[in-house]
Amino acid sequence: MAWKSRTRSLQVLDTELSADTVEWCPIPEWHNILACGTYQLQKGPDAGPEDAATRIGRLYLFKFRQQGPMCPPLSELQRIDTPAILDIKWCHVPVSEKPLLGMATASGELQLHRLIESQEGRCALQTVTSLGLGPDKLALSLDWSTGRGNSSDVRVVSSDSAGCVNVLSLGENSLTAVSQWKAHDFEAWISAFSYWDTQLVYSGGDDCKLKGWDLRMGPSSPTFTSKRHSMGVCSVHSSPHRERILATGSYDEQVLLWDERNMRQPLSESALGGGVWRLKWHPTHEHLLLAACMHNDFHILHCQQALEGSGGACSVLASYILHNSLAYGADWSQLSLEEPPPCSPLETTESRQSQTESRTGGHLRIQYESPTASFDTSLEDDSGRYIPESLSPSSASSVAGPPACPNPAVDSPAVSCLMASCSFYDHMLHVWRWDWTPQEAGCTGTAQGEGERRAVGEGDGGQAVAPAKYAKCTTRRE
Secondary structure, eight states: OEEEEEEEEEEEEEEEEEEEEEEOEEEEETTTEEEEOOEEEEEOOOOOOOSEEEEEEEEEEEEEEOOTTOOSSSSEEEEEEEEEEEEEEEOSSOTTBEEOOOOOOOOEEEEEEEEEEEETTTTEEEEEEEEETTTTTOOEEEEETTSSSSSSOOOEEEETTTTTEEEEEEESSSSEEEEEEEEEEEEEEEHHHHHHHHHHHHHHOOOSSSSEETTTTTTTHHHHHHHHOOOOOOEEEEEESSTTEEEEEETTSSSEEETTTTTSSSSSSEOSSOOOOEEEEOSOOEEEEEEOOOOOOEEEEEOOHHHOOOOOEEEEEEEOOOOOOEEEEEEOOOOOOOSSOOOOOOHHHHHHHHHHHHHOOOOOEESOOTSSSSSEEEETTTTSEEGGGGOGGGGGGGOOOSOOOOOSSSSSSSSEEEEEEEEEETTEEEEEEEEEEEEEEESSSSOOOTTOSSSSOOOOGGGGEEOOOOOOOOOOOO
């Protein structure tokens, strides 16, 4: 069966400072809460070229609410000035019956913030505690041990700019250092728990190495060291759905899927381009993987065949390419999208006829209302005339892709997801939706043109690949 994959922008916000991390709250009552972290190098007006810059940041809190097509769905609840933020992660389970947000900062601190609700029903973050990882360090990443909903013995793992991995235990209102060790020769960009055995920890560094650690054995030596990535390892995420499955991403532009029982050879290798900074498994659909690819946008991968041992690359179901700078932060929301994806209005018969004659492609036009309001996308021909979605090129809208991903609770014939992503130098936060439906269902066509914007690209041998916009990524954020 042919399936239609479509992304649609809902809102764009200017974060003022460079945005690099974004997270939807995973706690059911607060699925509509979104946090975004920023990172900015700042020099004073009289600073010289040799003067050190200060790393500043800001933590934003937003609330998503579907209010109709003319109302921006995202509203700002709070902003907190902080040291520059490198990573944020919500604990997967409530702590003291409240959501808890962890934050890794350029001051070398891990900060915890609790989401509280006032008597008026307004949500806000309240600082709980912080702990420094050591002098002259940047905290680069963090992960919680609660990825599969286990609430006993909650711990945090963090990596830092000195190449160390840090494991911390969560008390009632405090963090306690459990262990710290030198894991990598250069920056340890990423650290993560195995959600199936939280005594196992993974780390990736700028020394091009992916390592595993067993906390029961102590950190004197890793359980494995992989040099399969050819550049710095930036992202590691354990699957919350399938035991022993691990996804890793690197500056080398590759996404690798692993079976923890064999870390010598990956199950799959997918070339996405641009440097893979973050990977996120979908919270309920076990075969979907979201990738933030720095110089090459955001992509949704379908990993079923790779996980079943085909050995091939994961297919790219959709690409969100409306950011104009480094693609760093991205996340899936678990909020239910009640309304079907909207269709563009039909035009007059005369204009539709003229557009049909020139339907060989189209240019994507972004219609901004303001930096903090929603925008939409539409197709135009070479003369600037609007192309209704019903007449857009069919080859860009429907593909004979893998079967629909089954919902664990209901075998749904379609998938609709709310997404958030952010980009660095243009300091933009985007909220968008992705719909994957049978060709017969919903609206026909797509808001993406065949030439410049494609939801799914066809590579060699019929394998879907991400559209490459830039050459290999060799630059790093300061």
